[in-house]
Amino acid sequence: MSRFRPKSLREAEARGELKERGAHTLEVVEGQIVGISGNDVFVELGVRKQGVIDLRAFQRDPKVGEVKRFTLRGREDALWVLSLLEEETLEDWEDLEEGSLVTGRVTGLTHDGFQVKVGRLHAYMPFSVSGVRRSRDRKALLGRAVVVLVVDVNDDKQRAVVSRKAVLQMQRDGGSPNAVVPGQTIQGRISRVEAYGVFIRFGQGREGLCHISNLSVDRVDHPSDVVSKGEVVEARVLYVRNGGRRIGLGLKQTQESPWLRVEREHWEGQVVPVEFVRVGTFGAVARLLPGIEGIVPISECAGLSPGRGLTVGDQRSARIMELDVDIERIAFSLTHDGGRAVERDEAETIRAFDVIRRSPEVQELMGTAETQKLPPGGGTNLGDLLRRAMEQE
Secondary structure: OOOOOOOOHHHHHHOOOOOOOOOOOOOEEEEEEEEEEOOEEEEEEEOOEEEEEEHHHOOOOOOOOOEEEEEEEEEEOOEEEEEEHHHHHHHHHHHOOOOOEEEEEEEEEEOOEEEEEEOOEEEEEEHHHOOOOOHHHHHHHOOOEEEEEEEEEEOOOOEEEEEOHHHHHHHHHOOOOOOOOOOOEEEEEEEEEEOOEEEEEEOOOEEEEEEHHHOOOOOOOOHHHOOOOOOEEEEEEEEEEHHHOEEEEEOHHHOOOHHHHHHHHOOOOOEEEEEEEEEEOOEEEEEEEOOEEEEEEHHHOOOOEEOEEEOOOOEEEEEEEEEEOOOOEEEEEOEOOOOOEOOOOHHHHHHHHHHHHOOHHHHHHHHHHHHHOOOOOOOOOHHHHHHHHHHHO
8 A cells, every 4th residue: 555645444444543423534633733834734643643734724823832633634654634623524514414405426336325425525325316227327327426415414423415316306397497506607706805715696696605725726825816806707506505595616616627637648657847835844745737736755855855955936857656536646756766866857858858759750760770670769860859859849
């Protein structure tokens, strides 16, 4: 098992780290905030046990010395990745109200139903309310985003039951002609900008909230950096609650997820250009694309450290050490598998030579070499080809 992937639930359960709070929730611990660096908040969890959590997870700025309760979400090198128990996890579950229409993604099968992920939360959909008529058709729902009705929520155990059949029945019955449903795209005007998000007016007097986390695939410090009051925007309806009185919207959901691009263009072991966006005693956080950031553990920094080669804004090459699109996790290393350091401009060099390899001259040469058994590079000037390839870009 990779040491950079959150521990499997089975392993966590075997070690007694699961509490009776739903099968996906890991150990709940108490920790003291010991330092803040940029958007990273470092937490002391016990002897030789530290964690890190994003500053924006807090509703108010935390202070060094404060003690809070956290949920362990997995490990990145020597640090535990944390989430706030009270402010984040429970608040989200309390917001998942019975009778709400939400969009969920079918992530797995059980012997009598489906596992459904609603945002960061996990729910269960019995086969009898899935809208699938034949058991052999169950796999057709896997991976699909579906609109479901929340029929039961257990806040204490963080368990929810959802129904797709109820939504299908509502659609067959016609519903309200002005009904707003999750997954729908609306056009509206920004009516108010707050630190936590923006309000969008649309339709006949309706208004919804787009939380700051749903404004852009990239990090947003303040909503005013992305949109302004009066601006006309397109947004995706994420949820409908309280009979339509509370509507959640998302701007970034109208764009292609950057993880789809990562899935198409990148792979483990690939050397890519990155930019350091945060550095600390844990190592660095590197950005591959807008919205795609991953940790470079200090043990994978090729001897560099804050003040000694690790600098915010520094652009260099790194190897993709781990890539898991399903859980949207990526990790980088500044060394190759054998321990050799990745050269600063190695990604650019590889790209340039790839341009050369695909050039007509080399393609023709490769055909000749294959026929005449010439050694690679024989009979050509690679320096000249490199120069011409760079001129073509």
